[in-house]
Amino acid sequence: MEKLLRQYFNDDRFVYIASDHADLQYHTGMANESNGDFFQLYLRLKKDRIVDAKYNVSGCPFMIAIAALYVEIIQDKTLLQAAEIQDFNIEKTLELPINKKDRLFLLEDALKNCIKHINRG
Amino acid sequence: MKSIYLDYASSTPLAQEVIEAMVHVISNDNFGNPSSIDHEYGKHAHDVVEACRLDVAHLINADQREIIFTSGATEANNLAIIGSYQFNPKNNFGTIITSMNEHKSVIEPIKTLEKEGLKILFLSSKRNGLMDLKDLEKNIDEETSMVSLMHINNETGVCNDIESIGEICKKNDVIFHVDAAQSIGKVPIDVKRLKVDLMSLASHKIYGPKGIGALYINGESLGRVASILKGGSQERGIRPGTLPTHQIVGMAAAFRLAKKHMDRDLSHIRECRTLFLKSIANIEGLVINTDDASTFPGIISLCLPGLDAESIIFGMNSIALSKGSACTSDSDEPSHVLRSMGLSDEEIRGTLRISFGRYTTMKEVSIAAKSLVKVVKHLMLIKGH
Numbered sequence: 277m278e279k280l281l282r283q284y285f286n287d288d289r290f291v292y293i294a295s296d297h298a299d300l301q302y303h304t305g306m307a308n309e310s311n312g313d314f315f316q317l318y319l320r321l322k323k324d325r326i327v328d329a330k331y332n333v334s335g336c337p338f339m340i341a342i343a344a345l346y347v348e349i350i351q352d353k354t355l356l357q358a359a360e361i362q363d364f365n366i367e368k369t370l371e372l373p374i375n376k377k378d379r380l381f382l383l384e385d386a387l388k389n390c391i392k393h394i395n396r397g
Numbered sequence: 398m399k400s401i402y403l404d405y406a407s408s409t410p411l412a413q414e415v416i417e418a419m420v421h422v423i424s425n426d427n428f429g430n431p432s433s434i435d436h437e438y439g440k441h442a443h444d445v446v447e448a449c450r451l452d453v454a455h456l457i458n459a460d461q462r463e464i465i466f467t468s469g470a471t472e473a474n475n476l477a478i479i480g481s482y483q484f485n486p487k488n489n490f491g492t493i494i495t496s497m498n499e500h501k502s503v504i505e506p507i508k509t510l511e512k513e514g515l516k517i518l519f520l521s522s523k524r525n526g527l528m529d530l531k532d533l534e535k536n537i538d539e540e541t542s543m544v545s546l547m548h549i550n551n552e553t554g555v556c557n558d559i560e561s562i563g564e565i566c567k568k569n570d571v572i573f574h575v576d577a578a579q580s581i582g583k584v585p586i587d588v589k590r591l592k593v594d595l596m597s598l599a600s601h602k603i604y605g606p607k608g609i610g611a612l613y614i615n616g617e618s619l620g621r622v623a624s625i626l627k628g629g630s631q632e633r634g635i636r637p638g639t640l641p642t643h644q645i646v647g648m649a650a651a652f653r654l655a656k657k658h659m660d661r662d663l664s665h666i667r668e669c670r671t672l673f674l675k676s677i678a679n680i681e682g683l684v685i686n687t688d689d690a691s692t693f694p695g696i697i698s699l700c701l702p703g704l705d706a707e708s709i710i711f712g713m714n715s716i717a718l719s720k721g722s723a724c725t726s727d728s729d730e731p732s733h734v735l736r737s738m739g740l741s742d743e744e745i746r747g748t749l750r751i752s753f754g755r756y757t758t759m760k761e762v763s764i765a766a767k768s769l770v771k772v773v774k775h776l777m778l779i780k781g782h
Contacts, residue, residue: 285708286712293781294781334780340776343779
């Protein structure tokens with residue numbers, strides 16, 4: 277388990293870098309916790325399909341790994357498919373401790389905020 | 398691959414000489430009870446213990462009879478505080494002054510006494526972690542019975558001026574207790590000069606075994622405290638319980654070594670600190686939480702606001718360090734010490750403790766510094782900095 281946790285912790289394939297990506301048109305949504313953890317999602321869509329998903333994240337190792345894994349999963353999914361991704365898949369993959377499971381809500385909230393951003397046009 | 402160990406403030410490996418001393422005493426039938434002096438087995442163990450007591454006393458320039466062995470500094474702290482209170486006639490023990498920067502093994506027994514009706518005053522430190530001596534003196538009054546302040550802080554390395562604090566306490570006829578768990582064997586301590594009444598000592602922070610420590614009780618000013626354990630007359634009735642000869646031998650060996658190598662160890666630790674800080678100097682936003690001049694060089698409390706210390710440590714794979722004290726690192730509660738110093742939640746979250754020791758090599762320091770730089774760069778990239 278730690279191997280996978282470490283793999284996603286170190287994964288920066290889909291990290292949003294302003295200097296590289298600012299010119300591209302991303303819809304964005306963010307969620308944060310009172311403890312300082314945050315997750316910001318950036319999506320580029322073709323119709324309703326995610327053609328490119330990126331993120332920024334800050335928090336504990338599990339938060340970082342969750343973010344990287346989630347954004348990997350939602351690449352090339354429709355918005356609906358992304359919204360229907362079950363938390364327990366991520367939870368099971370990374371064997372999240374009980375006290376870290378609430379971090380999953382940030383993914384859901386960020387996607388919702390992103391969709392709001394999309395709907396605002 | 399074995400991790401590089403940079404958590405010497407938490408605990409230390411046994412020195413080879415300590416292992417040899419302990420193995421020798423264990424292997425040579427020194428199983429006698431040091432209290433059973435009616436036969437040769439007990440007498441021999443007793444003699445070994447008393448010789449070790451002298452070694453422990455020597456390190457702080459105390460008399461042998463002023464050293465009471467305990468199971469560690471935590472017990473010594475409890476004994477000092479609760480034992481002092483219980484030794485005094487009812488209603489004759491007034492306010493205890495301490496600070497929220499103290500170790501939990503000082504704060505918790507004091508809070509227990511608070512629940513029993515004793516008045517406690519928790520002083521705040523300055524932002525750099527040092528106690529404000531003017532504030533302390535101002536708050537001592539005719540009702541104050543005890544001041545308990547640590548020498549070197551386990552989380553930050555801040556070194557209180559216990560000589561001046563001792564003078565203030567002496568002038569006001571107030572018992573002065575010092576938790577010296579982090580400082581014993583690392584910096585010179587002379588209890589005859591320092592006007593300390595009680596001092597808690599640990600073994601495992603200076604390459605000795607865990608499970609053994611001592612309380613120094615000034616023979617002239619105090620003489621004794623009440624026992625907080627019941628059921629025996631060992632240690633002049635102050636600390637009942639069969640003495641662990643092998644543990645005491647280990648502690649004494651560690652203390653002898655500390656006395657011998659103190660200057661060399663301190664010089665080495667300073668070099669480690671200098672190299673480490675130089676190697677990480679370019680990390681953006683990095684803050685050292687304390688002032689160099691008032692900090693023991695072996696402990697660095699560094700802060701990366703906006704980053705998560707747990708992630709930094711996780712990313713520094715194969716480097717063993719900590720977020721804070723060992724006693725609090727497995728808790729989600731923010732450090733009470735850092736909070737007391739006025740750090741924000743964000744700063745507390747981003748603080749880690751690195752501590753060097755006798756066996757730290759310059760290569761290890763260099764590797765750790767490079768690892769920190771790399772991890773911070775990664776975390777800042779993914780944060781969107």
